[in-house]
Every structure is written in structure tokens, then in C-alpha cells.
Amino acid sequence: MCDTEEQPKPSPPPLHTAPPGHSRAGHRVFGWCSRCTGREVWEELLAWRTRQNQADDRSEAPDRATAPSKEAARG
């Protein structure tokens, strides 16, 4: 018996593209970026912060630190 069944070749990783001048990371993760029409920089910044906070900590803690940093406390 010979094995003539061909193994499927692994498909290459998908190419994540974005329009020229846009963020590939933003389009890969959110499907949009701050350069898209109708979007602003703060929206993308908030989306990244929210995503990272969810990845690091699943609690309902606010994004802002509740106490000043050591540097700020020194004045």
C-alpha cells in the first residue's frame, strides 16, 4: 500500500493590511485606527488602554492610578 493522500500544506499566516498611512496594528486588532474617517486619536488610545487593562487585570479598577507616583509625590 502506498500512501498517495497528500497532506494539506499549512496556510501562510494572514497578511494584516491597512490603507496607506493607517495603523496595521489598529486594523489587525480593532478593524480600524485613528486615521480612519470618523475616528480620532483619543478613541484609538482609549481602545488600546482598555484592551491592555483587560489583558493585565480583569478587575473593575479604573485606568487612572489612585495615588501619585513616587516622582510626583516628591514634588
Ligand SMILES: [Zn+2]
Ligand atoms: Zn485606519
